[in-house]
Amino acid sequence: MEVSIILKLTALNALCFLGILSKDIMALEPSFDVPIVNITVVAGKTAVLPCSIDSLGDFKVVWTDQYSTLLTLDEKRIIDDERMVLDRPHTKDWNLLLHDVKYDDRGRYTCQINTMPIKTKTIELIVLVPPTILDSSSTDLTAKEGDKVTLTCNVTGIPRPTVQWFRKPHADSRDQHKERVGINGEILIIHNISRYCDGIYECVAFNDVPPAVNRVISVMVEFPPEVWLDNRRMGQSRGKETILECKVTAFPQGVTVWRYQGQDLINSDKYRVEVYQDRGHMVILSVRIVNLTREDFGQYSCFASNGFGMDEETMTLYEFIPASKAQPVVTTTTVPILSTTVSKRNRLLRPSIYDDKEFVPYNPSGNGHNPGNDSLSDGQLFGFKCTGAIVRICAQYSMNNSGTTRHTGMYNSATLLITLICVLDVFCFLRS
Structure with missing residues (x-):
């Protein structure tokens, strides 16, 4: 009788002890201390995936990626990727560091506790990529006047970059103002291109992830010559010297000469021919004529040609005879002097x-x-x-x-x- 009573009391005490123990175990069950967040990082930087756990006890912590690949177990790295490191700045922190982030590293990462059932915390890693211009983009080119020209600027980046086009004259031009051309996009089409459309084209790609990138493309346009004369008539006196000038625009530059009576003028004791490079595709051709005589007056022509055409303009050199200076007319007026006899006083x-x-x-x-x-x-x-x-x-x-x-x-x-x-x-x- 007494023995049975003792056994009942012992069983009752054991049940009470187990109940108290189970309550303590339930009270010390681990939990995540940090709410779920998304992490955004620029490619090439370091991403910190936070995981903070309270009351971990003897449970284990693991990290997995979106493909359920085991990355770490407790403080050990499992995957063979040295860019991944487990960082524990504090006792309850189990952060995953990912150095030199690549765009392929984007996705979902999970911090897990091996409780029953398993507790998890998911973090979405978003990777931004600065714009990059691919090598398949257009390079420097030369086109004929009237052709259709297509310029491409292939770019990549996350988010998708915006591409803008600009144009400025070549470096040897006086006007270096850059202007916006075309519409946004990776392709710029120039229909019926002319000599006034050549220059340096620049595509600029940006997506709010610095730095923005650009690429310059030189476009040269071939066209026939065009001759310009500042004066079509010029006068000079005999024995003097004079200079005749004409401007020629062409690409490429070909033959450019001054002609008189059907003959090309070359350097001699009579003529001095010089060519000066001006802005853009323009050259200035001058001829100095010394000691003018009667035979030097007449029609002079500036002639230019290349593989795409020719042009010629004519000017007149005439003899200038200065007007004779009028001599002043001197008149003499004789004023009669009247003499008279006056008194002494x-x-x-x-x-x-x-x-x-x-x-x-x-x-x-x-x-x-x-x-x-x-x-x-x-x-x-x-x-x-x-x-x-x-x-x-x-x-x-x-x-x-x-x-x-x-x-x-x-x-x-x-x-x-x-x-x-x-x-x-x-x-x-x-x-x-």
């Missing part, structure tokens, strides 16, 4: 055309000057007084026996007018 006033004190005796009869008739009944001398060197103004004037002068109102007004004119001239000179 009148000779004291020595007349001069530049002297303000000039005194001209006055003859009221109008029949010439009679000596001795200059004196009036009151003993005064009467005549004309003139003033001014540039503008001469004369007015009636009288002088008494004592030598005192008396000006008329007309004389005083004339003197004032000349003074005002002089002041005005000085004022205008100072303002200018």
